[in-house]
Amino acid sequence: MPTAHAPGTTPITGVTIDAVLAGRLVRPLFQPIVDLSTRTVVGVEALARGPAGSALEFPDRLFAAAGAAGRLGELDMLCFERALEGAMAAPVAPPLLFANGEPAVMDQPLSPRLMELFASRPSFRAILEYTERALPSVPGSLLRLAGQIQLGGNGVALDDVGVDPMSLAFLPVLEPEVIKLDMSLLRDPHATHSRTVCAVVRGEARRTGALVIAEGIETEDDLVTAREMGAQWGQGWLFGRPGPLDGAGHRYDRAAAAAVRASRPGFHQPDGTPFEVASARAPRLPGTAEGIAAALDRVRHIAASDDAAVVVASTDDLPVSLYELAGQARSTIVLDRPVPGEFAVAVIGPGYGHAVCFRSTGGPELVMVDDLPTVAAVSRVLLNRHTRG
Template identity: 70%
Template sequence: MRPAPTTDLTIGELLDRRLVRSVFQPIVDLATRTVMGLEALARGPAGTTLEFPDRLFALSREAGRLGELDMLCFERALEGAIAAPVPPPLLFANGEPAVMGQPLSPRIMELFMSGPPFRTILEYTERALPAVPGSLLRLSGNIQLGGNGIALDDVGVDPMSLAFLPILEPEVIKLDMSLTRDPDTAHARTVAAVVRAEAARTGAVVIAEGIETEEHLTTARRLGAHWGQGWLFGRPGPIDQVRHFDPAAAAVTRAARPGFHQPAGTPFEIAAQRRPPVVRTPGDVETGLARLREITIGQACAVVTVSHPGLAGLLQGLAGPGRAVVLLDQPVVGEFVAAVVGPGFGYALCARDSRIVTVDDLPTAAAISRVLLSHTG
């Protein structure tokens, strides 16, 4: 039995003395069991009340220092991987959605400028998508500039994550362990089908979490996972517990795409590249919105983004458990825009001056949605 923590330590002391440490868990190829990378997991000092992340993050949030803790955890993960006897080709590090808008610390900038011998994949849970989509898109854009990538974690817990997948297009999709534990429910089958299709469309790598048995491994492969992590392959521990990696792991993940998350141009201009605008006639906007509403109601998961307050009333009642309607804080000047995106489908209506254009293909509608969502928090 593990002894009860006896050492008291405050959040302030922990942060001021940089007492966060990282443990690392292997991520393996499910077909070969070759280690492809490591996920860094934050821990406080062993034997203290702040050793484990649930209490560590809860108390830092209460103290108003969550951002500092999040940044320190990232710093320590990078430091540990850089100093490893055999650095991993891929380092997965977790980010806290509530503070993702903060700038990177000088220490992190210094570490990235040193040219780490690995690619970093920053993980965010699906909670980040509906809460702060604009911040997540901006952060994703900055990460891509450095050649690194994004992972969407815990996919399958909230159906909203499936709706946002085509907008974010992460390099890695991580299936929540609940799917491996209970794979034959209608929900699990739906999630697996959507993720398989999205991975095939975008080249994303699918990782299954929580693999503890050979049966879990078999189930994870049936769900469409390429890689996996869990106690079957190794528990979190010192970074030097793994000394052999697949050297091609970083190349397996999709290459960075600078600018992808902040497409150039306005929604109307992006739509016009796909389909020539036509002269707007009375009723065109209403007809387009009726089409958008029809598409949205027919889908279990969807994200509707609206750029003009005057359009909001025409889209009442579309929000639901798997559907979100996002009204822009700062509408696109001079344009009426509404877009819907979800698993495997997309539609957008864009009007400017006397012209209007509608598109019904997913890549274009997703690009328009990225522009719109970049105007939000």
Template identity: 65%
Template sequence: MNRAVYAPMVAPAGATIDQVLSGRLVQPLFQPIVDLATRRVVGLEALARGPAGTGLEYPDRLFAAAREAGCLGDLDLLCSERSLELAIAAPQPPPLLFTNAEPAVLDQPLSPRLVELVSGGLPFRQVVEFTERALPAVPGSMLRIAGRTQDWGNGLALDDVGVDPMSLAFLPLIEPEVIKLDMSLLRDPGSEHTRTVCAVVRAEAERTGALVIAEGIETADDLATARLLGARWGQGWFFGRPGGIEQPHRYDMTAAGMLRPPRPGFHETTGSAYDCAAAVAAPSVATADDIAAALGRLRDVVAAHDTAVVVMSSADVGLPGVALPPAELAGPGRSVIVVDRPVPGEFAAVAVVPGGGFAVGVRGPGGAARLVTVDHLPHVAVVARALLNRHR
């Protein structure tokens, strides 16, 4: 593997986004992530910065300029490349390096340089952070990147959990190694919203082995609150502000082993959504009324949760009882994803809600339609991933 850092050129005072990209002028900063019990640093989060002293130094202006110029994807890839390069070349690489993935460009191919860096073997474990915006924006692409991340031995994090309640429904679909509580939860720990979010996160962490990080810890009181909310690790100005990779840290070199081992193939499925459901529940011959009743139960699950995520095949599959528009089936679902490449002769619909879900699968024609339903959350999530793997 080529470990060259490819140092950027010197930035002109009025650097443009084209100059940033052509000169590789991104200079990430790194913020420590700390074990709340031992105060030892378990990893660093890479934070994008443009050339210092220019109008593009800070990420809001940097990414806005890239978005306006139509090169957001190029900038996002460059930020990841530079973060990895600097961490590789550091005098002491961190045990874990957290990098962010911009949801709007997850459907682009990875750059050859990024593939070279990651596939050649890293001296740390990378954790790729998604936000809840990624799944409804580019669900198929997000799962494909999640799969490659696991194949390379790295991990996933769901970021900003608590900002949008819908993110809770995404947890079982992604099953990240790390769940990051948004700083807003620390600021209002007694609210019903915070209690609900933390209860779901705690249950998911216990079910899957995910590790919980609290963001925005600025005071000793925040630290105490973070631990009460169930966080094991944390980050914020109380532990250190973002700085250069060369800053010395008291690393816990066992940190990478504290995360769940990678699971290659977890995010991909070989069978259809119906096959995945039928693997865990026995299908039955069903009439149109039986299918309508199952879909009615799915609608009830969605109606009871204003944070439901609904994933479904196109309803135009010529099967009895499912010729209805997505809006009618999904009801008030916050995020509705209609798969653009459904399996011929099959229909599937899944509702995932915080802590639960329900899936319906129908197969025909060629005789009476067969119906299968699933309500065990891990199995519901498998059916949902099977559908999303058929979505561009």
């Protein structure tokens, strides 16, 4: 199939990913995000394009070429840089700029150019969007990057929520400022899966103050459905297609940046060990063999009953087989830097969590916790000790 190109342009041949990167030939386009109750524009999402009319114009081929050349990290960073540059150069900057991060390279450091742009203190808040593909592959890097973004007063969003049940399990761990509902939910809002996702997201938004955005709004009926699903903001062709910011003519709601929860530096990198975090919020019990066996039996039962669950484990001195313990869990993440003298297992799923933490020194002692925020905090401590995907 011939490559599509912009009307009135001649297709460009021979453009390589090396040339795109060397010439910084990524073009950012911007799609408006609106308040569904007022239809005022509250921000924009940056979408990357290669040279117009070339074989690398559209993101699927652009990113595939970068991946094949081993240069995906460079392209991802360049896209973020160009998005910031485009928003900063616009005659009127948006209150919020949303930009996507590529999960496969989320463990790379911020580029010098990106750090320079953030240091110049843009007039808008940047929101880095993670897709759920990042969750099982680079969870530790995801949290560390979230910490870096938060330091500058910016925020994070979890994108495509609803495509994979795993995204619901990780919601309380990441606690994003923004939750973006995948457009597939809007297309089938009465399906059992859609209702479950929206119920969990509404609960998480109430608990944490996260703002909910619905994607793929194309009609007035879609807008009504999005609001029924719990979305406050939305984006889609009903409000505008991707285009340049300089001619968009948006009238922005300047209060929008403050409507997104304030950043929380350090939140994603809590202090202490898993046992210390859990025991600060739940009672310590004698670490008897019988108590440990009963606690791990409960983990096993929970993991076996829900294939959307995620198990995170520090295996130092774990007295049972991890394979047996994980059961039917959707994903199992094992620490490559366990805490000496402790083992900890957290199982977390859509709207619930359970953790078991044991310490052999000074006791031994055992803590069991079902409180979701505490389980999420234990999971963050564990995941910050996980360095490999």
